[in-house]
Amino acid sequence: MARIRVENLCKDFVTDASKSIHAVKNASLSVEEGEVVVIIGPSGSGKSTLLRTINRLEIPTSGKIFFDEVEVSSNSDIRHIREEVGMVFQSFNLFPHLTVLENITLAPMRVKKMAKAEAHALAYTLLERVGLSEKANSHPNQLSGGQQQRVAIARALAMNPKVMLFDEPTSALDPEMIKEVLDVMLSLAKSGMTMLIVSHEMGFATAAADRIVFMDEGEIIEVAKPEVLFNNPQSKRTEKFLKHIL
Amino acid sequence: MKKNEYGEHANLVKKLVSRPPETQKVSTKIQMTDGVLIPRKDDHHVFNSWRLTFIIAAGLLTFLVIFVPTPYRSIFLVVIQGAPTTFQVTIISIIGAIIIGLFVGLGSVAKSYIVNMISGIYVEFIRGIPLLVQLIFIYYAMGRLFRIEGMLAAIAALSICFGAYMGEIVRAGIQAIPKGQMEAAIALGLTRGQAFRYVILPQTIKVILPAIGNEFISMLKDSSLVSTIALTDILRKGREHIARTFLSLETMFVVALVYLLITLILSRLVGILEERLHKNG
Ligand SMILES: Nc1ncnc2c1ncn2[C@@H]1O[C@H](COP(=O)(O)OP(=O)(O)OP(=O)(O)O)[C@@H](O)[C@H]1O
Numbered sequence: 097m098a099r100i101r102v103e104n105l106c107k108d109f110v111t112d113a114s115k116s117i118h119a120v121k122n123a124s125l126s127v128e129e130g131e132v133v134v135i136i137g138p139s140g141s142g143k144s145t146l147l148r149t150i151n152r153l154e155i156p157t158s159g160k161i162f163f164d165e166v167e168v169s170s171n172s173d174i175r176h177i178r179e180e181v182g183m184v185f186q187s188f189n190l191f192p193h194l195t196v197l198e199n200i201t202l203a204p205m206r207v208k209k210m211a212k213a214e215a216h217a218l219a220y221t222l223l224e225r226v227g228l229s230e231k232a233n234s235h236p237n238q239l240s241g242g243q244q245q246r247v248a249i250a251r252a253l254a255m256n257p258k259v260m261l262f263d264e265p266t267s268a269l270d271p272e273m274i275k276e277v278l279d280v281m282l283s284l285a286k287s288g289m290t291m292l293i294v295s296h297e298m299g300f301a302t303a304a305a306d307r308i309v310f311m312d313e314g315e316i317i318e319v320a321k322p323e324v325l326f327n328n329p330q331s332k333r334t335e336k337f338l339k340h341i342l
Numbered sequence: 343m344k345k346n347e348y349g350e351h352a353n354l355v356k357k358l359v360s361r362p363p364e365t366q367k368v369s370t371k372i373q374m375t376d377g378v379l380i381p382r383k384d385d386h387h388v389f390n391s392w393r394l395t396f397i398i399a400a401g402l403l404t405f406l407v408i409f410v411p412t413p414y415r416s417i418f419l420v421v422i423q424g425a426p427t428t429f430q431v432t433i434i435s436i437i438g439a440i441i442i443g444l445f446v447g448l449g450s451v452a453k454s455y456i457v458n459m460i461s462g463i464y465v466e467f468i469r470g471i472p473l474l475v476q477l478i479f480i481y482y483a484m485g486r487l488f489r490i491e492g493m494l495a496a497i498a499a500l501s502i503c504f505g506a507y508m509g510e511i512v513r514a515g516i517q518a519i520p521k522g523q524m525e526a527a528i529a530l531g532l533t534r535g536q537a538f539r540y541v542i543l544p545q546t547i548k549v550i551l552p553a554i555g556n557e558f559i560s561m562l563k564d565s566s567l568v569s570t571i572a573l574t575d576i577l578r579k580g581r582e583h584i585a586r587t588f589l590s591l592e593t594m595f596v597v598a599l600v601y602l603l604i605t606l607i608l609s610r611l612v613g614i615l616e617e618r619l620h621k622n623g
């Protein structure tokens with residue numbers, strides 16, 4: 097069963113009265129349960145926008161999005177979908193005024209009305225999973241970038257999501273910290289989590305992805321298994337992009 | 343024109359708050375507000391302008407009170423009796439202004455167009471009318487409509503006027519919080535209201551605290567305007583003293599020094615507060 101299915105999705109941004117940017121053009125894609133899909137493509141190709149329409153941080157201009165084969169529309173329960181879809185951002189977006197523990201327990205306690213003790217136990221379990229048990233009472237600004245991003249992953253996992261979205265989770269990190277975050281993501285992938293990831297970490301994509309999506313100028317150009325897409329791209333545009341980044 | 347030296351946090355807010363409507367379109371670094379001079383953090387000279395002014399004012403007042411007791415000691419003793427009223431009115435009014443400002447600020451970033459409009463109109467009204475005119479008008483309106491008089495009316499007037507400026511500060515403070523904070527909160531499933539309450543506002547308060555401190559100082563000075571009609575504050579005490587003794591220049595000199603000293607001390611405190619907040623990230 098497709099966890100997420102996107103059908104003919106379009107997203108336009110109206111910048112001023114006359115101009116509008118077609119950030120995503122007629123994109124169709126489905127992500128099966130337990131599948132890991134990595135999206136690559138040049139800057140401005142609409143990767144983030146596509147990801148953000150899935151939990152409705154952006155409202156699509158047209159097209160359909162299905163979550164567990166139920167259509168997500170403006171009158172569906174958006175909050176419920178956001179509870180089920182975890183998101184990790186390039187810039188971490190941890191809440192700086194809260195401790196690591198509070199960052200993780202905020203949503204379970206306020207949204208799911210989880211008891212404090214239960215939420216704390218959950219947070220410690222997740223912190224252990226991302227290797228940061230001893231940082232529970234630190235504030236985000238006391239952590240390195242890699243540690244912050246791992247906390248952000250734990251925070252998203254605390255809502256027990258069915259899908260995790262990652263928007264360039266390692267591109268704001270110093271090179272020596274990238275691996276610790278990718279390792280967490282890899283173990284998450286192995287645990288069977290459904291994941292949709294925008295990333296240019298080719299090693300990670302090869303190791304973790306079931307399929308790679310190449311986007312350019314708002315369109316999905318090519319979808320294929322990593323070994324196929326990287327070694328034998330069908331489209332000239334994919335080939336050109338891969339040459340450029342490899 | 344007075345020159346303002348704000349630290350980074352207040353700067354962030356001040357950049358976004360533009361009081362006079364005329365300056366809204368022109369992006370200029372010169373801020374014309376009735377704020378106060380905040381000492382620069384990077385100025386560690388023994389004789390920076392704040393220290394010099396403070397030493398001159400405190401020295402002058404001490405000298406006059408001790409060595410020229412007639413008339414200055416009695417003037418000082420009378421005038422200082424107004425200080426508790428000045429502080430009381432200012433403290434209560436700033437709380438009122440913060441509460442109004444919170445609603446106005448939230449209103450101006452709300453998603454509803456009508457709510458935006460209401461808070462926008464409120465702010466425009468208040469900004470466009472001289473403070474003294476507003477204060478006297480609201481003071482009389484309070485008396486006529488609600489039978490509220492005296493100090494309470496003065497507090498209401500100050501709260502309503504400063505609530506608009508406070509609203510602009512709150513709005514700027516909210517807008518200074520990175521967009522990713524709201525996105526992360528709602529992506530976790532929080533409602534917009536919950537996100538405001540648990541994520542945005544706690545950070546906003548930290549950012550705008552120095553600006554609130556500055557408003558407090560402005561209000562402390564501007565509360566003297568209400569004294570012309572309602573309050574027995576520092577200025578009123580002085581004017582009463584003049585009426586009795588005809589020592590007009592001497593009395594007003596002491597009144598000015600007392601206000602100056604209070605303001606200098608408070609601005610220093612705001613500066614320290616700002617530094618603290620900055621250090622804690
Ligand atoms: N909020 C917005 N308002 C206006 N235009 C936008 C907005 N968000 C994105 N765009 C535009 O839509 C296009 C796609 O942007 P998007 O961020 O999805 O690209 P991306 O593939 O994620 O790029 P990058 O690799 O740089 O993150 C770009 O041209 C961008 O300028």
Ligand SMILES: [Mg+2]
Pocket residue numbers: 143144145263264
């Ligand atoms: Mg992007």
